[in-house]
Amino acid sequence: MTSTSLKIAYSPCPNDTFVFDAWTHGRVPGAPRLDVKLADIDITNGMAERGEFDVLKVSYAVLPYVLDEYALLPCGGALGRGCGPLLLTREPATAPELAGRTVAVPSERSTAYLLFRLWAADMVPEGVGEIVVMPFHEIMPAVRDGKVDAGLVIHEARFTYPGYGLHCLADMGEHWESTTGLAIPLGAIIAKRSLGVGTLGVLAEAVRTSVRMAWDDPLASLPYVLEHAQEMDPMVADQHIGLYVNEFTADLGESGYAAVRGLLTRAAAEGLVPPIAPEALAFP
Numbered sequence: 001m002t003s004t005s006l007k008i009a010y011s012p013c014p015n016d017t018f019v020f021d022a023w024t025h026g027r028v029p030g031a032p033r034l035d036v037k038l039a040d041i042d043i044t045n046g047m048a049e050r051g052e053f054d055v056l057k058v059s060y061a062v063l064p065y066v067l068d069e070y071a072l073l074p075c076g077g078a079l080g081r082g083c084g085p086l087l088l089t090r091e092p093a094t095a096p097e098l099a100g101r102t103v104a105v106p107s108e109r110s111t112a113y114l115l116f117r118l119w120a121a122d123m124v125p126e127g128v129g130e131i132v133v134m135p136f137h138e139i140m141p142a143v144r145d146g147k148v149d150a151g152l153v154i155h156e157a158r159f160t161y162p163g164y165g166l167h168c169l170a171d172m173g174e175h176w177e178s179t180t181g182l183a184i185p186l187g188a189i190i191a192k193r194s195l196g197v198g199t200l201g202v203l204a205e206a207v208r209t210s211v212r213m214a215w216d217d218p219l220a221s222l223p224y225v226l227e228h229a230q231e232m233d234p235m236v237a238d239q240h241i242g243l244y245v246n247e248f249t250a251d252l253g254e255s256g257y258a259a260v261r262g263l264l265t266r267a268a269a270e271g272l273v274p275p276i277a278p279e280a281l282a283f284p
Helices: 014-024 041-050 060-066 111-123 136-144 157-164 172-180 197-216 218-228 234-244 253-269
Strands: 006-010 034-038 055-059 070-072 078-080 086-089 103-105 131-133 150-153 167-171 184-192
Touching: 006 014, 006 041, 014 034, 014 197, 014 218, 014 234, 041 055, 041 060, 055 060, 060 111, 060 184, 060 253, 078 234, 078 253, 086 136, 086 157, 103 111, 103 136, 111 150, 111 172, 111 184, 111 253, 136 150, 136 157, 150 157, 157 234, 167 172, 172 184, 172 253, 184 197, 184 253, 197 218, 218 234
Parallel strands: 006 034, 006 055, 103 131, 103 150
Antiparallel strands: 055 184, 070 184, 078 184, 086 150, 086 167
16 A cells, blocks of 8 residues: 555535545545545546546446546445436426427436436437536526526435426436336446555445445534535435435445446447446456
C-alpha cells in the first residue's frame, strides 16, 4: 500500500455521501487516505474514460469503455429494485406521444440512458427526437418550463417531481424488471487495475466497512449527507438512502452480477455499448 492519498470521485448524492462518509473522514481503520472530489455522474463518467482518478463512482453503462483500465469493485454501488429512472412530462402523456420529441437526459453514458433506450425501443417504435444532456438537477425545471418535452430523472427526483407539477410517463426500472426479472444496475464503484490486486482487495474491504459503519450509526453521516444533498429535506435524503443503499451495496453477489451482465449484454445487442468479454467483470 502507498502512504499517499488515493484520488476518488463520487457524486454529492445522499447514497454516495452516506456510503463514503466514514472512509472519507478517516474513521475506517487501516483504510488508505482519500483525496475526494464530488462531481455529477456525467463528469465522473468522463473522468473514468480519461483515466483521471484512482477510484470512481460511475454509471454501469460506462463499464464497457473503461474495463481495460479499471476493475469493478463488488461493493459500494447502487443497484436494486423499484429504484429506476423516471421519464417525466409537463402534461400527462403516453409513450407513443414521445415520438420525435426532445428528451433531456443526465448523460448519454448513464445507466439511466441505457434503460431509457431499451424502453423506447419497445414502447416508442417511431423513435424519440433530439436527446439533450444536462445536469440532473436542471432537468425537472427544464421540463416544467417547456424547454424540453420530457426529462429522464434519477436520484431524489423520484420523490420530489410532484413538487414541480410534473407527471410520470413511465418508470424505466419497472419496465426493466418486468421484462427481465433482474435488479436494476445504476452506479458502480471502479478502481484502477494498476493499483494491484492487494490494494484492490483493501479498497473493497474499506468500502464494505464504511457501508457497515454508516448503517450502524446513520446519524454520524447526516451532516455530510445534508451538506451536499441537492434536496436538503432530511426526510427526502433518508428516503433516497433507503432506496439506493441496500444489500447490493455491501456485496453485489450472484444476482447483482447477473443484473449487470444482463444490462450490458442486452445493451450491446442493441448496439448501444461495445460488447465486453465474459471475464471482464470479475474482481481480481
